[in-house]
Amino acid sequence: MKPGDSPPRTLVKSVVKERVTLPLHAPGMRIGLFGGSFNPAHDAHRAVSLLALKKLKLDRLWWLVTPGNPLKDTRDLPPLEERIAQAAALAGHPRIDVTGFEAVIGTKYSCDTVKWLLDEAPGTHFVWIMGADNLKNFHHWKNWREIFLMLPVAVVDRGGLSLQAASGPAAISFAKARIPETRASALPGLTPPAWVYLHGVKSDLSSTAIRQARDRGTERDGG
Numbered sequence: 001m002k003p004g005d006s007p008p009r010t011l012v013k014s015v016v017k018e019r020v021t022l023p024l025h026a027p028g029m030r031i032g033l034f035g036g037s038f039n040p041a042h043d044a045h046r047a048v049s050l051l052a053l054k055k056l057k058l059d060r061l062w063w064l065v066t067p068g069n070p071l072k073d074t075r076d077l078p079p080l081e082e083r084i085a086q087a088a089a090l091a092g093h094p095r096i097d098v099t100g101f102e103a104v105i106g107t108k109y110s111c112d113t114v115k116w117l118l119d120e121a122p123g124t125h126f127v128w129i130m131g132a133d134n135l136k137n138f139h140h141w142k143n144w145r146e147i148f149l150m151l152p153v154a155v156v157d158r159g160g161l162s163l164q165a166a167s168g169p170a171a172i173s174f175a176k177a178r179i180p181e182t183r184a185s186a187l188p189g190l191t192p193p194a195w196v197y198l199h200g201v202k203s204d205l206s207s208t209a210i211r212q213a214r215d216r217g218t219e220r221d222g223g
Contacts, residue, residue, distance in 0.1 A: 059095070
């Protein structure tokens with residue numbers, strides 16, 4: 001962080017709260033939504049976020065730390081508050097906000113979160129941010145087509161997954177809605193469906209790999 005920068009905003013709310021206070025937003029603002037379990041958050045998450053902030057000319061970017069991914073086993077998932085705190089410490093950027101509001105509003109799927117946000121913050125130009133690994137499997141998400149139809153989408157290349165992701169059902173279904181990367185800065189103001197593929201992050205670092213390496217180290221330490 002530079003001198004004078006404010007620390008990243010962190011939202012930790014109890015599920016018993018009736019209302020949720022969202023990070024800074026206002027009509028006309030361009031805000032990226034980057035969801036995940038963040039178990040744990042890592043440097044590639046930050047790199048994806050910084051690239052999106054720059055190329056999409058976003059005002060802010062929110063990390064949506066989810067209670068749990070419906071497509072994954074969450075039995076060993078650390079508590080939400082723990083993951084939010086770790087993500088906020090790693091983000092370290094004045095325009096990245098870390099929030100766990102999905103646990104407050106009770107949404108389980110991304111499509112429902114997006115619907116809620118669009119109703120709650122009308123006029124805000126939200127953009128869905130995801131890695132190429134998620135685009136490859138996006139057709140397994142609940143109501144995935146609705147997400148493309150509700151807000152613009154930016155896909156960030158992750159470790160050479162371009163060909164696999166671009167040949168997946170989601171990319172093929174919305175091929176005509178893809179804009180060239182040279183027009184990426186226009187994406188937040190476009191009427192969906194509209195999406196762009198961003199290059200520049202080549203790290204194949206993943207939360208799964210970090211957990212596996214950590215588990216192997218624990219096994220060795222234990223004899």
